[in-house]
Every structure is written in C-alpha cells, then in structure tokens.
Amino acid sequence: MLYGIGCDLCAIAHLEKSLTGPHAAAFVRRVYGETERAALGMDAPLPAGRSAAHRLASAAANFAAKEAFLKAAGTGLREPFSLCEIEAVRQESGAPAYRFSGKTADWVQAHRLTARLSLSHEGGMALAFCTLEQPET
Template sequence: MANEVTLPAAIAGIGTDLIHIHRIRQAYERFGERFVARILGPQEREKFLRRQARDPERGLRFLATRFAAKEAFSKAIGLGMRSPMAWSRMQTLNAPSGQPLVVLASPLKDWYESRFGPAHISITDESDLAMAFAMVERKPV
C-alpha cells in the first residue's frame, strides 16, 4: 500500500559498560591465556592474537572493548552473566565495512532468538577507557 507507514522496531533492552583498560591489563598479566580463553570466543581470540603480536597495547584495547561489549550485551538482554549467557558465547566481530556485529553461540543463540530480534553493538576506547553500548530489538511478531 502506498500510504503504509513503517514504524521503527521497538527496543527490548539497552545496556552499556565502561571499563578502565588498566583493569583488563592487570587481569591479563595475572591470568594470561586463561583469561583470554574465558572472555573471548574463537574468532575474537584469533583476532586478539594477531593484534597482540603486532602491538601488545592494541591487543589489550581489543580485549577491553570486547569485555565491555559482553557486559553491555548481558545487561541489554537482562541476564547479566547467568546461563545461558557466558563470556565466550557472545562475540563482537566486524562486517567488511568495520561495523561491529553481535555473533552468538548456542545455547545463548537459541535462547536469544526465541525472545529477541536483531542486536546492535557499538564499542570505543580512548586513553585508559573502553566503552560499549548494546541495544536489542523486540522479536518481530
């Protein structure tokens, strides 16, 4: 219909997180690869290792932004860090354009898709801070 109006998707949840990068550095220095394996999903871990090899500071910033993204996302979906949410089940990867994308693994993926529509994430870092903002849409009816 020519006069039909499309309304914007309803927001189901939002979440944000702000973290001092030096806190991530301390955890990484204390726990090393165990910390990375606990926090990052498989594709994130690959990207972290490549960045860290080129520039250790850039690797830490990557780790901090991904940590913040997981915190923000967990708040947006209302779970916090309770099952089925787990650090490594939510990844922030990038589209070819550079846009950050939420990629989920089961069982979180199945739980999420039964309740919500698309998820959106934005990440940034500056000086000693990393920040993420997440927004999830309501499931289309």
Template sequence: MIYGIGSDIVAMHRIEALLERWGDKFARRVLGPDELQEFLRRRSRGAHGAGYAARYLAKRFAAKEAFSKALGLGLRGPMTLLSLEVLNDRRGKPFARARKELAPYLEARRLIAHVSLSDESDHVMAFVVLEQQPEGLPQQPKEAQ
C-alpha cells in the same frame, strides 16, 4: 520494538593487569574462537601489538557486559562470556554473534543486537540495543546480528 538497552565502561589498567597476571588464560575465558584468533593476530603486530590486543579484549569484555544488561539476565545462562562473540564486518562495524545456548534463546525472542564500541586512552565503552522484531518478519542474517 526496543527490548533492552545496556552500557558498560572498562578501565584499561584493569584489563592490562589481568593480561599481565593471567596472559592467554584470561583471554580464553572471555573471547570466543573468532575473537581469540583476532586477539592473537593483533598481539603479534610488533612493539605496539600487546596494547592493540588489550584494547580489543577490553572492548569485547565491555560489549558482553552491555549485552547482558540489555538482555536483563546478567552474566549467567544462557548469557555467558563465551556464548557471545563481538566481531567486525568488512567496514569495521561491530556486530554480535550468539553461540551455544544463547543463539536459540535470542531466536525464540526474535532479538537482534545493535552494538557500538568506543575508546579513549584510559577507558573503553560499549553500548548495546536489543531490538525485538515483529512476528512474521525474517531475522537478520547471523553475520549481521
């Protein structure tokens, strides 16, 4: 059953300005440990690395906003920017991984997330569907949520 749907769009110039002003400090306020590692890896990719990293960060920010809307809580406990990581599986498909106090909150409600990310030159967008599993069905493995 669909529990909630959320979407968000982010203008790239806003993220680029925040990164220029605050640098890694901004990234550390938005990204979890595994996301931050990927952000730093992308940033180190030569002349275009900063652009790749900014786009990666913008997509994660949009996904977390969309997730918070689907959950119906906004960005407040247990849903915070650092309580959710949006990663990619081996094929590149994005998935959400709950951390901290968000993980037991989602498990108690039997919620799994479906995440879609997209971008164009000036904007990135995220779409999240939260699905509530019927009682008695096993939850998806954490790396696939």
C-alpha cells in the same frame, strides 16, 4: 520494538592485568570466543608498543560489549549465558557486530532479537553500547 539497552565501561589497564597475569590463559578461554581470540591475536604474547596498546584497547572494548549485552538482556551473567558465547566481531567495513553461539545464540533466536553494537576507546577506557530489538508484532 526495543527489548533492552545496555552499556559498559572497561578500564584498559585493569583488563591488561587479567590478560598478562598468572591465570591469563584460563581468563582468555573463559571470556573470549574463538573468533575474537583469532582476531585479537590472543594466542600469542602481547608485542611492545602501539600494536599491544591497540590489541588491549580492542580486547577491553570486546569485554565491555559482553557486559553491555548482558545488561540489555536484563539478566546479568547467569544461565543460559557464557561470556565466550557473546563475541564482538568486526564486519568487513570495520563496524562492530555481535556473533552468538551455543545457548546464548539459542536464547537470542528464541526471543527473536536483533543485537546492535557500538564500541569506542579513548584515554585508557573502552566503552560498549548494545541495543536489543524485537520485530513489531
């Protein structure tokens, strides 16, 4: 049974300002989980060229995934959720998936939810679409 759906659009250039500005380190710690930071290489400066553009697009898609989840949950960003506990990860196949931790994982489990994620980026924008489903009762 469908519990909720959410989508979000993130401008890559807007996120780039947050990732390169004076408060970038604090922003990264508050928003991205350990798995995301490692996968996106966020503990190192952005290289020039295509590699940086791909990392920025992926970071923007991950940010949009967090917002899409919060919309599907129907709560917005408030307790018990923390952005860094909502991670967009890639499966071995390359398909995106959610990984939850902390109070967010507890909430997902308590509501018996399965989260599905789709991501895309093109033309300076990143898009995420989330569905939350519960088993039929």
